[in-house]
Amino acid sequence: MNKKKSGDKGGTGLRAPTSLFLRKQSLDTALRELGIIRMSKQYLSRGSADNAHIFDIFSLAITDKQILSVSGASSIKVHSTTDADFPLVQSIDGAHTIGCHHIAINGNGSRAITAGFDGEIKAWSCEDGHWTADRKLTGADAWAIAISEDGQYLAGVTQEGRINVWDLSADGTRIRDHETRGNFGTCIDLSPDGRLIASGHEDGAVYIFSTETGRMPISLLGLVNPVRAVAFSPRSKILAAAGDSKVIVLYDTSSGEQIANLSGHSAWILSLSWSDTGEYLLSSSFDGKVKVWSMETKACVATHSETDKAVWSAKWLPKVGRTEGFATAGANRSIAFYREATG
Amino acid sequence: MAEPTIHNLEIDGGPDPSVQQFIDNTLAALVNELSRSPAEANISITLKRRASPIACIVNPTTGALEASPRIDTYRKYSWPGKTAYEAWKFTVILRILAILDQVIRTGQLISKRDIYYIDPEFFRMQYIVDGIVDDLAYTIGVNRTALNVEAAAKGLVTGDFRLIRGSHILIDAHPCPQAVFHRLARISYHTRALAGEGIMVTVSCVSDLAYAGKGYPDFMTRTFLRAMSDSASKQSRRPPRFYALTDGDPHGMAIMSTYKYGSAANLHQNARLSIPRLQWLGLRVSDIIAVPEVLGDTALLSLTMRDRKKIMAMLRNSPVWASDGPEPEWRAELQRMLVLNLKAEIEILYGCQGGLEGWINRRMFRQE
Numbered sequence: 001m002n003k004k005k006s007g008d009k010g011g012t013g014l015r016a017p018t019s020l021f022l023r024k025q026s027l028d029t030a031l032r033e034l035g036i037i038r039m040s041k042q043y044l045s046r047g048s049a050d051n052a053h054i055f056d057i058f059s060l061a062i063t064d065k066q067i068l069s070v071s072g073a074s075s076i077k078v079h080s081t082t083d084a085d086f087p088l089v090q091s092i093d094g095a096h097t098i099g100c101h102h103i104a105i106n107g108n109g110s111r112a113i114t115a116g117f118d119g120e121i122k123a124w125s126c127e128d129g130h131w132t133a134d135r136k137l138t139g140a141d142a143w144a145i146a147i148s149e150d151g152q153y154l155a156g157v158t159q160e161g162r163i164n165v166w167d168l169s170a171d172g173t174r175i176r177d178h179e180t181r182g183n184f185g186t187c188i189d190l191s192p193d194g195r196l197i198a199s200g201h202e203d204g205a206v207y208i209f210s211t212e213t214g215r216m217p218i219s220l221l222g223l224v225n226p227v228r229a230v231a232f233s234p235r236s237k238i239l240a241a242a243g244d245s246k247v248i249v250l251y252d253t254s255s256g257e258q259i260a261n262l263s264g265h266s267a268w269i270l271s272l273s274w275s276d277t278g279e280y281l282l283s284s285s286f287d288g289k290v291k292v293w294s295m296e297t298k299a300c301v302a303t304h305s306e307t308d309k310a311v312w313s314a315k316w317l318p319k320v321g322r323t324e325g326f327a328t329a330g331a332n333r334s335i336a337f338y339r340e341a342t343g
Numbered sequence: 344m345a346e347p348t349i350h351n352l353e354i355d356g357g358p359d360p361s362v363q364q365f366i367d368n369t370l371a372a373l374v375n376e377l378s379r380s381p382a383e384a385n386i387s388i389t390l391k392r393r394a395s396p397i398a399c400i401v402n403p404t405t406g407a408l409e410a411s412p413r414i415d416t417y418r419k420y421s422w423p424g425k426t427a428y429e430a431w432k433f434t435v436i437l438r439i440l441a442i443l444d445q446v447i448r449t450g451q452l453i454s455k456r457d458i459y460y461i462d463p464e465f466f467r468m469q470y471i472v473d474g475i476v477d478d479l480a481y482t483i484g485v486n487r488t489a490l491n492v493e494a495a496a497k498g499l500v501t502g503d504f505r506l507i508r509g510s511h512i513l514i515d516a517h518p519c520p521q522a523v524f525h526r527l528a529r530i531s532y533h534t535r536a537l538a539g540e541g542i543m544v545t546v547s548c549v550s551d552l553a554y555a556g557k558g559y560p561d562f563m564t565r566t567f568l569r570a571m572s573d574s575a576s577k578q579s580r581r582p583p584r585f586y587a588l589t590d591g592d593p594h595g596m597a598i599m600s601t602y603k604y605g606s607a608a609n610l611h612q613n614a615r616l617s618i619p620r621l622q623w624l625g626l627r628v629s630d631i632i633a634v635p636e637v638l639g640d641t642a643l644l645s646l647t648m649r650d651r652k653k654i655m656a657m658l659r660n661s662p663v664w665a666s667d668g669p670e671p672e673w674r675a676e677l678q679r680m681l682v683l684n685l686k687a688e689i690e691i692l693y694g695c696q697g698g699l700e701g702w703i704n705r706r707m708f709r710q711e
Contacts, residue, residue, distance in 0.1 A: 054666065055675050058682060072678040073666050098658040099666070099678055117658060117681060159651065159684075184645065184684050202645060202684055226684075268632065286632055310629070312682070331675075 041292060041301045042341035046325065049079050049086045049335040057329035058101045060313040063109025065129060067317070067327055069335055070100035070114055076124070078131060079335065081317055081327075086337060090131055096120060102144055106151030111168070113137075113154055115145050121156070123168065137172050140164070146190040146197070153211070157185025157199045163209060165197070176214055180207050186243070187229050191236035196253060198239050200227030206241045208253065218256035223249060229283075231272040238295075240281055242269035248283055248293070262293050264300045273315045275324055282326050284311035290328050307332040359489040365482075366444045373437070387421040388436050390475075391482040394610045401604060401662050401669050406619030408604040408663060410611065435466060439475050443490050452493045481611055487562055559598055559606070565616040568602070572618055585618050586707060591626040591687035592646075593653040593680070596673060599623065600663050607661065623672070624706050628680055631687045643685045654681055 055072025062068075065082045066089065074097050078090035096116030105112045112124040112131065121142060123134040142156020142164060153175075154166045161183050165176035184202035190211075191198070197209045204223040209216055225244035232239055238259065242248040246269060248262040267287035274281055280301075281293040288307040291300050309331035317325045317337070325339035369388060376384045394410030402409045422433040439458060446453045459472045466472050480487045560568075572583060587602060589595030603621040605613025631643055646654075654677050658664050664674045680686060692702045 054671065056678065058678075072675055098655070099674075101678075101682055117655060117678060119655070159648070186684070310679075331679075 041294075043292065043302055043304065043325070043338040044341050045306070046337040046339045047084070047086060048337060049077075049088065051333050052077050052079065052088070052329070052335050053333050055099065055333065056310070056312060056331045057333060057335065058099075058312045059103045060315045060327055060329055060335070061103045061105040061112060062315050062317060062327070063105055063126070064318050066109070067315075067335065068103055068105065068112060068131075069313075069329055070096075070103045071333070072099040072117075074099065076100065076103070076112075076114060076131070081337075086335070089129065092124070092131060092133075095122065104145050104147040104154075106147050107149040108151070111147065111151040113145055113147050115142060115156070121145065121154075123172075135172070137166065140166060140172070140174070143185055144188045144199075146188045148190050148194055149192050150194070153190070153194075155188055155190050155197050157188040157201075159184055161185045161199075161201055163188070163197060163199055163207075165211070176211075178209050178214060181205065186227060189230045189232050189239075191232040191253070192234055193236040196232065196236065196239075198230045198232065198241075200230040200241055200243065202226045204243075204245075206230060206239070206249075206251070208239065208251075208256070218253075220251055220256050221258065223247070228268065228270050229272040231274055231281075233274050233295075234276060234278040238278075240272050240274070242272055242283060244268045246285075248272065248281070250298075260298045262298060262300070264291060264303075265289060270310060270330075271313045271315075273326070275316045276319055280316075280324070282314050282316055284314035284328055284330070286310045288330070288332075290314050290326075292326075304328075304338065306336055359483075359485045362443075362483055362485060362489050363447060366440055366447075369440060370444070385421075386433075387419050388433060388440075389417050389419045389482075390436070390478045392416045392418050393478060393481050393608075399607060399610055399662060402614065405614040405617065406604070406669075407613035407617035408600075408607065408610060408661070409613055435471060436475055436479075438462075438465070439472065439479070443479070443492070446491045450491075452491050454493055458492075477609060486566070486612070486615075488566070493563060558594075559601055562609075562612070562616070565602065565605075565618075568618055569616050572620065583620070585621040586624040587621050588624045588626065588689065588703065590689055591628050591631075591676075591680070593650050593657060593677065593686075595626070596677060597653075597657060600661070600670075600673070604663050604669075624703070626687050626689055626692070627676055628683060628685050628687050629676075631691060632683075632685075643687055643691075646680060646684050646686055650686060651681060651684075 052069055053071035053073050057069050057071045059070050060067060065080060067079050067081050069077050069079070074094050076092040076095045077088060078092070079086045080089045095114060096118060099117045100114050101117060102115040103112060110126050111134070112126070114122050114124065116122070119141070121137040121140040123137065124131050125134045137154075140156065141158050143159050145154060145156045147154050152167060152169050154168055156164050158164065161180045163176070163178040163180060163185070164174055166172050167175045180199065180201070185199050186202055187200040189198050190196070195211055197211060199207050201207075204225055204227060206220045206222045206227055207216060208218055208220060223241065223243060223245045227241050228243035230239060230241045232253070237253055239251045239253050240248055241251065246263065246265045246267065248269065250259040250262070251257065252259050262281075265283065265285045267285040267289065269283050269285050271284045272281060279295055281295065282290065283293065284290045288305050288309050288311055290304040290311055292302040293299065294301045307330070311328050311330040313330065314326060314328040317327055323340045323342055325337060327335055327337050329335045373386060373388075376386045392415075398411045399408055400411045401407070420429060420433045420436060422430055424430045424433060442453070442458055442461065455473050455476055456469070458476070459466050459469045476487060476490065476492055480490055483489075568585070572585065587599040589599050599621070603618055605617045628643065658674065658677060662668050663670055664677065666674065668674065689699070692699045695702050697704065
């Protein structure tokens with residue numbers, strides 16, 4: 001009758017004698033209150049923007065008050081996250097005629113960059129919550145994109161696996177061009193401290209570049225199968241990478257060592273997102289599952305499966321008071337919102 | 344055993360007198376002009392131009408890819424003309440007209456390929472012959488078959504039917520007792536062996552006919568399937584169903600689009616050849632990813648740069664894939680292919696439970 005104290009909710013507890021069960025519950029509660037262990041967390045559905053797009057939503061980006069989404073349709077949709085029913089506040093129609101696959105937003109939410117299926121990269125700027133077209137980055141070649149915290153630099157990885165960096169303050173000129181041995185670049189991230197760029201590739205390779213020197217300070221042991229998401233932790237100390245191997249690998253960004261392997265997904269992992277504090281990592285997969293992982297226990301603390309269709313993007317929302325929440329979107333074309341259950 | 348139904352498929356009305364008339368008139372006019380003094384002679388042939396594929400729409404009535412409403416334009420080819428190219432083009436048209444005149448008079452059939460190989464040096468490229476034959480048919484206002492120009496065989500068909508052209512029975516297929524799926528799987532296997540390329544399988548399960556073809560369908564293939572669709576709906580109360588099974592790659596999707604909506608090269612024929620009832624059986628990349636333990640996700644292939652460019656061109660240029668177009672799921676599939684950088688070939692299905700036959704069976708049952 002020795003039961004595990006971590007892991008998902010709804011384990012084998014119900015088969016135990018009632019007295020034991022109750023005792024375990026109160027013990028867990030006590031331990032949790034004392035901060036000794038962290039058990040499963042509960043996130044409740046807080047509504048959704050149903051059929052926000054008429055095609056698959058491929059990417060989400062978050063500001064303090066808004067969530068921007070791009071899809072196989074031509075428009076960028078802006079929904080408010082401050083209202084309880086997440087109303088549509090702006091639709092930027094005709095942004096990318098044949099659809100858009102990536103969107104990235106800087107730290108203060110003043111600049112967004114989108115990458116369309118037509119190969120075009122466009123910049124958008126925001127004033128008082130209203131977005132307008134800024135410019136087109138003519139000749140810029142990138143599949144996946146990431147923007148620096150201050151919005152000055154744009155990093156992109158191409159279909160051939162090259163990594164480019166553009167300075168958006170200086171007429172969008174390309175300031176770096178890194179060669180990798182990797183092939184198709186599926187994902188990219190810029191570290192919040194601005195010092196590192198990480199890219200994930202179809203052949204499983206994961207690369208880290210220094211933005212200052214343009215060199216690879218460390219080499220990482222990549223994954224076996226295609227990598228589809230890379231994400232730096234808020235303090236830039238950890239890089240998370242995941243993809244078709246169904247495992248999330250955590251790397252120490254100073255040594256390149258693998259810190260942990262988080263396994264639990266049973267389908268390809270499509271996106272990763274760190275919570276503000278770096279305590280939790282969010283992941284979404286091809287079978288519609290979304291998981292929250294505790295960095296303290298390196299274990300899955302919550303699993304959601306509202307849909308059986310691919311969740312292309314999952315992102316933490318800004319903290320409201322002390323509660324955290326996240327948004328998910330994908331092949332079911334709606335944006336779903338979740339908040340941590342309190343009390 | 345149920346009484347087998349013989350389907351009479353009429354592919355068209357046979358020879359068309361307007362063709363001979365056009366050739367006679369054109370040649371007579373040329374002879375007439377040639378007899379005049381060079382200063383006042385107007386030696387030329389005028390052809391109606393086929394609509395450009397750039398501005399086309401999916402016609403909601405016919406469900407076919409058609410030219411947006413426009414006024415016909417004509418192109419005049421003169422001799423000796425302003426340039427050496429024009430003079431050559433004029434002689435090419437004249438030469439092809441002479442060849443067609445001969446085959447029609449003698450009741451023979453010829454293919455575009457045959458025409459080209461009569462004098463490859465003179466015709467220079469196959470597409471020159473193709474273009475002029477199509478332009479001539481369009482100018483006269485007939486199908487290419489009325490010019491006695493046929494395509495080489497490139498498909499397999501099984502079932503009980505009679506193929507009729509005019510008053511002749513071209514093919515009288517004997518009923519055979521095998522189950523339609525079995526035959527379908529067999530013929531698609533054979534087509535695959537023959538072709539080694541993307542296949543297209545169509546089956547109309549009510550009328551118990553199955554067809555498998557290789558690559559992009561040609562004019563005769565589409566004529567045949569359309570006849571199957573038209574005559575089967577006339578003869579049975581339940582309308583026939585058509586399913587497409589193609590490779591899960593940009594070419595597979597484009598092949599399916601050509602069957603259902605027609606080709607961008609011959610917009611004027613699409614209304615007569617399209618199969619609006621065609622349903623998409625597969626193969627979708629997500630089918631493979633969703634059940635990797637059954638089919639094995641290593642069986643998926645990466646897109647090549649050419650595949651990616653082809654998808655982008657399809658999304659950009661054809662109304663079939665437009666965001667407000669008739670096939671949102673096709674568009675979504677192309678976009679997912681780009682995002683995942685993956686494609687799937689039908690061979691994958693040979694390894695699944697019951698093989699290709701089993702997969703088709705299960706999938707069609709699910710779509711009922």
